[in-house]
Amino acid sequence: MASTVGKTITCKAAIAWGAGQELSYEDVEVAPPKAHEVRIQIKHTGVCHTDAYTLSGKDPEGAFPVILGHEGAGIVESVGEGVTNVKPGDHVIALYTPECKECKFCKSGKTNLCGKIRATQGRGVMPDGTSRFRARGQDILHFMGTSTFSQYTVVADISVVAVNPEAPMDRTCLLGCGITTGYGAATITANVEKGSTVAIFGAGCVGLSVIQGAVANGASKIIAVDVNPSKEEWSRKFGATDFVNPSTLPEGQSVVDKLIELTDGGCDYTFDCTGNVKVMRAALEACHKGWGQSIIIGVAAAGQEISTRPFMLVTGRVWRGSAFGGVKGRSQLPGLVEDYLNGKIKVDELITHRKKLAEINNAFEVMHQGDCVRAVVDMS
Numbered sequence: 001m002a003s004t005v006g007k008t009i010t011c012k013a014a015i016a017w018g019a020g021q022e023l024s025y026e027d028v029e030v031a032p033p034k035a036h037e038v039r040i041q042i043k044h045t046g047v048c049h050t051d052a053y054t055l056s057g058k059d060p061e062g063a064f065p066v067i068l069g070h071e072g073a074g075i076v077e078s079v080g081e082g083v084t085n086v087k088p089g090d091h092v093i094a095l096y097t098p099e100c101k102e103c104k105f106c107k108s109g110k111t112n113l114c115g116k117i118r119a120t121q122g123r124g125v126m127p128d129g130t131s132r133f134r135a136r137g138q139d140i141l142h143f144m145g146t147s148t149f150s151q152y153t154v155v156a157d158i159s160v161v162a163v164n165p166e167a168p169m170d171r172t173c174l175l176g177c178g179i180t181t182g183y184g185a186a187t188i189t190a191n192v193e194k195g196s197t198v199a200i201f202g203a204g205c206v207g208l209s210v211i212q213g214a215v216a217n218g219a220s221k222i223i224a225v226d227v228n229p230s231k232e233e234w235s236r237k238f239g240a241t242d243f244v245n246p247s248t249l250p251e252g253q254s255v256v257d258k259l260i261e262l263t264d265g266g267c268d269y270t271f272d273c274t275g276n277v278k279v280m281r282a283a284l285e286a287c288h289k290g291w292g293q294s295i296i297i298g299v300a301a302a303g304q305e306i307s308t309r310p311f312m313l314v315t316g317r318v319w320r321g322s323a324f325g326g327v328k329g330r331s332q333l334p335g336l337v338e339d340y341l342n343g344k345i346k347v348d349e350l351i352t353h354r355k356k357l358a359e360i361n362n363a364f365e366v367m368h369q370g371d372c373v374r375a376v377v378d379m380s
């Protein structure tokens with residue numbers, strides 16, 4: 001086959017031309033990578049609720065036309081000048097949380113957020129301020145620095161990590177967001193201590209992965225909270241010891257009351273995996289006085305705000321947040337792939353649906369049905 005290196009590649013992508021519209025399966029031209037950029041042939045991608053959130057128009061950073069997708073695995077096709085961390089042929093996972101290892105954030109030792117390209121990433125362009133995608137004669141924006149809903153994508157070199165080529169990409173793509181986010185939130189952001197009591201609000205891909213992390217860290221009581229009764233079986237399969245459905249509690253008993261009752265005064269750790277600001281408040285208020293920590297993972301729509309009585313914080317509860325589970329992608333994601341291969345992290349079990357790229361709108365539809373945990377899209 002003729003080499004594509006240095007040439008524009010025309011391939012298929014799912015383009016979001018406007019908020020609230022279906023994605024359009026069509027040709028896109030993908031320019032070669034410039035200096036410190038990497039062109040990846042995406043093999044598989046997950047569809048995350050954050051893609052749906054941006055497509056809905058509720059994301060203040062959302063801009064169109066754009067190629068969404070941020071949960072992807074693929075093979076490096078070519079690299080631009082100065083790229084040393086990956087090479088053509090490497091099996092990689094795209095990182096929407098990059099890691100430059102040089103900026104104030106990366107060097108702080110306090111966060112996995114990286115400041116190097118956040119501004120351009122948020123505007124949907126590459127670090128030089130331009131796009132590598134064109135369709136219908138116009139530039140198409142990038143998304144979260146990854147745009148995995150294209151058969152080929154271009155990312156910054158700090159937004160990609162090589163992983164064990166033995167790992168199946170139709171599964172490890174999910175380590176690009178949902179699973180890593182939940183597992184890392186429990187094991188890194190909160191670093192749940194052995195014997196802790198933990199409540200997880202929202203037992204989707206993220207919440208179930210928080211449960212996995214709580215199990216790995218030796219939590220003694222793991223309470224899943226979800227309005228969908230079918231999530232009880234899911235939660236218990238991943239290691240939850242208890243399940244609470246807020247909509248079936250006796251009249252007069254709130255979910256906060258129930259969790260306080262189950263944990264002798266409140267949870268050591270709670271996690272919001274719903275994106276609902278009312279749930280975030282309940283998660284905070286279900287924490288134990290004096291030390292309980294509540295970690296916000298869910299993404300809330302533009303204009304939404306959280307609130308509680310300041311007294312809740314004065315009396316020692318802590319409100320925190322977690323992006324990509326606090327995981328530093330280039331340093332730590334290859335290890336999580338190994339943990340998956342060694343059976344320490346469940347990935348396959350979270351895949352409920354498989355779709356072709358041309359069927360991606362159906363993947364978005366099923367995502368809103370209660371029986372979908374994750375849909376994986378085959379990009380071939």
Ligand SMILES: NC(=O)C1=CN([C@@H]2O[C@H](COP(=O)(O)OP(=O)(O)OC[C@H]3O[C@@H](n4cnc5c(N)ncnc54)[C@H](OP(=O)(O)O)[C@@H]3O)[C@@H](O)[C@H]2O)C=CC1
Pocket residue numbers: 048049050053177178181201202203204205206207225226227228231246273274275276279296297298299300322323324325369370372373
């Ligand atoms: N911070 C980060 O880095 C990341 C954040 N996210 C965000 O995390 C959130 C969770 O993602 P994901 O797991 O994929 O989402 P899912 O929709 O699969 O899971 C959420 C679960 O919460 C349930 N739920 C909805 N409302 C309530 C409620 N009031 N009380 C309890 N449970 C409720 C849903 O039930 P039902 O199905 O019936 O609606 C569903 O089972 C999203 O907001 C997503 O955008 C995702 C990845 C990374």
Ligand SMILES: N[C@@H](CCC(=O)N[C@@H](CSC=O)C(=O)NCC(=O)O)C(=O)O
Pocket residue numbers: 048050051059060061062097113118177299302323324
């Ligand atoms: N653009 C949104 C915020 C969206 C958001 O919070 N993204 C998460 C990842 S969600 C993945 O599925 C994140 O990592 N945030 C950190 C960041 O720097 O974006 C908005 O403006 O509200």
Ligand SMILES: [Zn+2]
Pocket residue numbers: 048049050051070071177178
């Ligand atoms: Zn995501």
Ligand SMILES: [Zn+2]
Pocket residue numbers: 098099100101102103104105106107113114115116
């Ligand atoms: Zn950095």
